[in-house]
Amino acid sequence: MQGSIDSNAAVANGHEVAAHEEHQDLRVLGLITFLASEFLMFAGFFAVFLVFRGSHVQWPPEETEVELLLPAVNTLILVSSSWVINLGTKAIKKNDLAGMRKWFGITAAMGAVFLAGQVYEYMNLGYGLKTNLFSNCFYLTTGFHGAHVFIGLLLILGVLWRSRRANHYSDITHTGPEMAEIYWHFVDVVWIVLFTLIYLLTLLN
Amino acid sequence: MAQAEVSIKPTEAQGGHGHPDKWKWYDYFTFNVDHKVIGIQYLVTSFLFYLVGGFMAVLMRTELATPDSDFLSPELYNAFLTNHGTIMIFLWIVPAAIGGFGNFLIPLMIGARDMAFPKLNALAFWLNPPAGAVLAASFFLGGGAQSGWTSYPPLSEITANLPQTLWCVALIMVGTSSILGSVNFLVTIWKMRVPSMAWDQMPLFCWAMVATSILALFATPVLAAALILLTFDINFGTSFFKPDAGGNVVVYQHLFWFYSHPAVYLMILPIFGIMSEVIPVHARKPIFGYKAIAYSSLTICLVGLFVWVHHMFTSGTAPWMRIFFTISTLIVAVPTGVKIFSWVATLWGGKIRYTTAMLFAVGLLSMFVFGGLSGVTLGAAPFDIHVHDTYYVVGHFHYVLFGGSVFGIYSGVYHWFPKITGRMLNEGLGKVHFVLTFIGTILTFTPMHNLGMQGMPRRVAMYDPQFAHLNQLVTVGAYILAVSVIPFYINVIWSWMAGAKAGPNPWNALTMEWTTDSPPIIENWEVLPVLTHGPYEYGMDKADQVGPAGEPTEATRV
Numbered sequence: 001m002q003g004s005i006d007s008n009a010a011v012a013n014g015h016e017v018a019a020h021e022e023h024q025d026l027r028v029l030g031l032i033t034f035l036a037s038e039f040l041m042f043a044g045f046f047a048v049f050l051v052f053r054g055s056h057v058q059w060p061p062e063e064t065e066v067e068l069l070l071p072a073v074n075t076l077i078l079v080s081s082s083w084v085i086n087l088g089t090k091a092i093k094k095n096d097l098a099g100m101r102k103w104f105g106i107t108a109a110m111g112a113v114f115l116a117g118q119v120y121e122y123m124n125l126g127y128g129l130k131t132n133l134f135s136n137c138f139y140l141t142t143g144f145h146g147a148h149v150f151i152g153l154l155l156i157l158g159v160l161w162r163s164r165r166a167n168h169y170s171d172i173t174h175t176g177p178e179m180a181e182i183y184w185h186f187v188d189v190v191w192i193v194l195f196t197l198i199y200l201l202t203l204l205n
Numbered sequence: 206m207a208q209a210e211v212s213i214k215p216t217e218a219q220g221g222h223g224h225p226d227k228w229k230w231y232d233y234f235t236f237n238v239d240h241k242v243i244g245i246q247y248l249v250t251s252f253l254f255y256l257v258g259g260f261m262a263v264l265m266r267t268e269l270a271t272p273d274s275d276f277l278s279p280e281l282y283n284a285f286l287t288n289h290g291t292i293m294i295f296l297w298i299v300p301a302a303i304g305g306f307g308n309f310l311i312p313l314m315i316g317a318r319d320m321a322f323p324k325l326n327a328l329a330f331w332l333n334p335p336a337g338a339v340l341a342a343s344f345f346l347g348g349g350a351q352s353g354w355t356s357y358p359p360l361s362e363i364t365a366n367l368p369q370t371l372w373c374v375a376l377i378m379v380g381t382s383s384i385l386g387s388v389n390f391l392v393t394i395w396k397m398r399v400p401s402m403a404w405d406q407m408p409l410f411c412w413a414m415v416a417t418s419i420l421a422l423f424a425t426p427v428l429a430a431a432l433i434l435l436t437f438d439i440n441f442g443t444s445f446f447k448p449d450a451g452g453n454v455v456v457y458q459h460l461f462w463f464y465s466h467p468a469v470y471l472m473i474l475p476i477f478g479i480m481s482e483v484i485p486v487h488a489r490k491p492i493f494g495y496k497a498i499a500y501s502s503l504t505i506c507l508v509g510l511f512v513w514v515h516h517m518f519t520s521g522t523a524p525w526m527r528i529f530f531t532i533s534t535l536i537v538a539v540p541t542g543v544k545i546f547s548w549v550a551t552l553w554g555g556k557i558r559y560t561t562a563m564l565f566a567v568g569l570l571s572m573f574v575f576g577g578l579s580g581v582t583l584g585a586a587p588f589d590i591h592v593h594d595t596y597y598v599v600g601h602f603h604y605v606l607f608g609g610s611v612f613g614i615y616s617g618v619y620h621w622f623p624k625i626t627g628r629m630l631n632e633g634l635g636k637v638h639f640v641l642t643f644i645g646t647i648l649t650f651t652p653m654h655n656l657g658m659q660g661m662p663r664r665v666a667m668y669d670p671q672f673a674h675l676n677q678l679v680t681v682g683a684y685i686l687a688v689s690v691i692p693f694y695i696n697v698i699w700s701w702m703a704g705a706k707a708g709p710n711p712w713n714a715l716t717m718e719w720t721t722d723s724p725p726i727i728e729n730w731e732v733l734p735v736l737t738h739g740p741y742e743y744g745m746d747k748a749d750q751v752g753p754a755g756e757p758t759e760a761t762r763v
Contacts, residue, residue, distance in 0.1 A: 026321045026392050033388045037422040044430025051456055133451040136443040
């Protein structure tokens with residue numbers, strides 16, 4: 001049973017553990033189930049945003065317009081990082097550890113650039129969380145997404161840290177990188193919806 | 206999965222887990238990953254919170270014995286009514302029915318050695334005691350939250366800010382626990398059944414838990430979103446729910462009820478599962494309409510996600526929405542009726558044993574029909590507008606939550622206590638408990654309907670003297686309910702220590718949890734069982750003539 005959670009320790013022991021495993025590795029399935037739930041929390045925030053957007057004459061109000069260029073670049077970075085991390089898991093599935101480390105490293109760097117861009121945007125907008133209802137929604141939603149990006153970044157760094165151990169990840173045991181990748185895609189998908197609703201919809205005004 | 210049929214003992218000997226043969230008492234106070242330990246932890250903790258919530262109810266009913274506010278201060282009354290609801294829902298019924306029975310029974314029923322993610326499971330449990338501590342702290346740091354378990358803004362944003370924030374934190378904790386638990390249940394039932402068990406050979410309790418888990422997964426995060434926004438409004442100067450700054454209080458109501466109406470089904474679907482287990486065993490008949498009961502759980506889960514606005518008929522809701530949500534609400538009565546009639550048909554012509562577990566199950570049937578029917582009346586917008594926020598609503602939901610959920614938990618405890626502890630509960634004390642509970646429930650919650658029809662508002666410590674007589678009747682009923690738990694707790698504690706030995710299968714039941722020892726060994730079976738019959742094939746073959754060892758059993762003697 002421990003095998004399902006401690007597979008890191010388990011893998012190191014080789015055959016003994018293989019004999020001990022009683023069921024297939026279900027962690028990927030568990031993560032996807034959890035993320036489906038997590039998405040609904042963002043859906044709640046999006047719904048609130050849309051209700052306010054629909055019930056206000058001018059949305060966003062004057063003085064609290066959104067920046068478009070920087071977030072667009074950020075979007076490009078985050079979306080393409082989803083391809084990069086996928087190259088990483090493809091590499092480890094071919095037992096190419098160096099390849100995985102390279103692509104995961106690049107993904108981590110892209111994630112860090114995204115977060116830095118987000119902070120830069122916050123600092124240059126000229127309004128804060130409390131300014132008005134739009135800024136409430138803006139900072140809360142992008143802030144929660146940013147927190148999720150940060151967690152994803154930690155997961156990727158965790159995978160990189162663990163990959164230093166010999167034989168920790170291989171073409172057979174790569175659940176860790178796979179889960180980091182799925183989480184990263186989740187963060188990406190949430191951002192695409194968020195970018196559409198909060199940024200792109202302002203173009204319709 | 207090929208390994209599954211092999212005894213795990215030799216592997217243990219080679220230096221596997223280092224598990225002890227049996228858990229010691231102190232193992233139940235640690236971060237233990239055994240699903241049975243976690244199930245017991247959930248049950249015991251929730252039964253303690255039940256006492257706390259019940260104590261608050263008794264004090265409130267004492268206040269309401271007279272029309273004036275003369276026993277509790279109004280603030281304390283508000284804090285009690287808020288935390289009575291919160292504790293009874295989030296720290297009593299949900300953890301007992303879902304966490305307790307779900308964790309203990311699911312692996313045993315499907316022939317697994319544990320849940321899919323044991324550590325996640327332990328983590329989910331250990332979010333509950335701190336949540337209770339945070340609620341308790343909210344009493345000492347500012348007198349407790351004041352705005353009812355629904356915590357509607359603006360009331361929740363202008364009263365008792367710190368306790369209200371702590372209330373939000375506590376609820377986010379139990380909500381997280383609920384989500385993590387649901388991930389576990391769903392993956393476990395989906396992937397970890399013994400290879401010989403198909404979906405339609407699963408005990409109906411597992412079907413009920415599938416529906417419960419899906420509901421919890423999709424509804425709970427929306428509550429989290431609402432509570433996060435509320436917390437920001439109270440503490441960080443945002444104005445999501447502040448109308449004077451462009452916010453909207455009805456948005457909170459939508460988010461809140463999107464979770465909290467399905468939460469009603471979270472509290473009753475596992476109970477339906479318990480009913481579907483208890484009734485066939487004690488009526489010695491195959492369950493009537495296995496597939497109808499299984500699929501009606503899923504139907505309730507699906508339809509239940511689209512009925513939440515019936516709590517908001519008086520919140521300026523548009524007429525077309527009232528019509529839509531009246532219709533969707535009434536549709537829920539159909540799958541619920543399917544279950545009720547299936548259970549009645551199971552009882553029909555059965556060889557019924559009136560054990561305490563069965564008494565509570567049959568008691569539930571009558572209570573729930575009553576509560577369900579008053580629910581149908583409330584689902585109709587024209588009537589609801591008349592009785593909204595009156596004691597009629599209080600009477601209705603206590604009939605389904607006490608007469609339904611609590612009766613079901615009692616029934617489940619009497620049924621599975623022998624499996625959990627290895628000892629039988631005392632049937633005599635059990636019957637005293639049942640009679641007191643049954644009388645107390647009717648006396649407490651029936652007059653509330655009359656009070657509501659006459660216009661007595663809920664959530665107030667003072668009321669018009671014309672309502673005094675019925676209120677005194679309710680208070681007497683509440684005292685009887687308070688007394689009714691005494692024989693139960695005595696019974697549980699005494700039987701756990703010194704009750705008659707139960708043996709593996711005292712009820713001569715056919716589901717898989719009864720094929721192992723009582724209490725089950727660590728990792729549940731020496732060798733995983735192979736499915737040879739369906740879960741409810743009672744009265745068909747020799748199962749009802751002889752027990753597992755060929756001995757005549759209680760079932761055949763009765």
